[in-house]
Amino acid sequence: MTSTLLDNIGLLVTNDPAHGFLTAERENAAIVFEDGVISWVGDAGQAPPADERVDVDGRCVIPGFVDSHSHLLFAGDRADEFERRMSGQSYAAGGIRRTVAATRAASDDDLLERATLLVSEMRAQGTTTVEIKSGYGLTVVDEVRSLVLAGRLTSETTYLGAHVVPPEFADDPAGYVDLVTGEMLEACAPHARWIDVFCEAGAFDEDQARAILGSGQARGLGTRMHAGQLAPSGGVRLAVELGAASVDHCTFLSETDIEALSSGNTVATLLPGVEFSTRQPYPDARRLIDAGVTVAIATDCNPGSSYTSSMPFCIAVAVRDLGMSPAQALWSATAGGARALWRDDVGVVAVGRRADLVVLDAPSYVHLAYRPGVPLVGRVFAA
């Protein structure tokens, strides 16, 4: 066990509720951590001795990003579809089936190699916790395979057999729901922490979503949902009613949806990369925050609707187009993501929490939005 002192932090974002609201910043700070756990947080120059000392020379240090929504287990890419969309074709959930075909045909090694590369890419951009969904397999064998491979990269694995109805069940969607809630669930549950469903026209309706998440809950899985991406629906309210950890997208929300979110415990996870990459209107994060809803930001990294792995990029767009302040966006990309995963060991810099820390090549986290696209993530420490 080696202890490390991170000294001369110009600006430290702790997100520690004990130190005030939101990002809870402190200037001229220092941190000591040992064996991946923070053991001391205080003023620069006051730290207890440590085996190693890293002088960050006035830079800003933030908690590692918590990317609570990604689809990294896939093969193929859909650059051609993106190019056509940018020429005016609109996004539809059907493109997912193309990735399903490529993923089924890929070897384990290929899938794992690609996902590992994306996780490394994320890490280099400051993401220290990532959730990974299945959902491009859609057979018992392929869903289990995706979850087993995802489990080699993260503990936040999500069973998304209910991504879309696969072609072979096109005439029997009810039969597919039976599979998802029956044999496939039994096989996948041991490898998943969460169950998720894409509740949207073209995917699964509210009754199906209720059955799917209910079956997962009964099997001991936490629940999450994709809803409100392409149009408002009852999905958001259903997620709150079922006590889902998070409802993701929330591009289209009614007043009733916002009331439900503000009275419940479900995090609204916004995915600005999706609206950026599909030219959809952006969700109004300020309206949610003003209503007291807990908001997270995630990449939704996937080859169809958002192939970014960059949390800094998502923060920049959230500030520019979702109406968030830089502090709100940073909180949502760290502590907010942690809440969306029911985690209290990450997203916060405090004694006893994981030493997941990002040193920015900038004096403030504001630069993540002020300097969009610029790789500002310097050294990354991850437990």
Added chain:
Amino acid sequence: MTSTLLDNIGLLVTNDPAHGFLTAERENAAIVFEDGVISWVGDAGQAPPADERVDVDGRCVIPGFVDSHSHLLFAGDRADEFERRMSGQSYAAGGIRRTVAATRAASDDDLLERATLLVSEMRAQGTTTVEIKSGYGLTVVDEVRSLVLAGRLTSETTYLGAHVVPPEFADDPAGYVDLVTGEMLEACAPHARWIDVFCEAGAFDEDQARAILGSGQARGLGTRMHAGQLAPSGGVRLAVELGAASVDHCTFLSETDIEALSSGNTVATLLPGVEFSTRQPYPDARRLIDAGVTVAIATDCNPGSSYTSSMPFCIAVAVRDLGMSPAQALWSATAGGARALWRDDVGVVAVGRRADLVVLDAPSYVHLAYRPGVPLVGRVFAA
């Protein structure tokens, strides 16, 4: 002299007009260069022998980005102003004066160190040619100093004494124009290739712009102009009339402006980072391209209205929000920038041109927009 072979290029963008319109792509290509100059372009596996062979393993290779508009010689930052703007305050040219005060107070070493860091940051993101303007000095001594320092980083130096009227001339703008076209020009011209003027309400009007650019032309400098950033004006037509190499911003254009641009030789340089960072409406690049106007994209890297140094980011925004196809955006960020600087040795991959080459960690340049924010620039070769 060592020759280098870049082999197994999956997709090579040449921008070579001899090979068709726009990006003129070829698959499975190879390049040989020697002493910074391209000596051979052809099919993979067919190249003549070279001293060194670099296998890029099917990746995409593009010409280095030509960033034809930046303001890198400055001190201080304006993150606080950016944060206030994101809370609803609108952008005004007046903030420039804050950077002027900080720049005047800075040492040569400090200014050069900061600019060098930004040029390195740009290089790591694929920019191999950059134009740098003065304009935060606004005294004879400080403008000369900025140009001399800029000249240590690039041959594309631009005299922008006419950025704004400095505070000490607030009551005598005509006196400042006399200085800019007289003593300051005399002192600066030996260190500059270009003269530029910010023709906009709050900066310089059209008569002043005409006098300023005219004086520079008489002194042998090429001309360029900032116009149409905050409102339509006669600046764009004036730039065309004077034969300026480029008129930059073009956020607000009238039909008459577009007609003038399409009948003249002046490039319209769009700066998507500015609209992103000031929440202004985006210019309509497609309308310009359809009218036959030559369009360039640049970062406008500066601490006030666009602190990005990332051409890939600007490309992603140009595709999402300016209506450009990925191919048009790439062309504009390479060959378009070269045209805006009257350069034919860069922006194109062809025998005899500079070996400024970027290897992307992607199979296609489409990924620059398809994977926004992700650092996809791998190895960069620059003459």
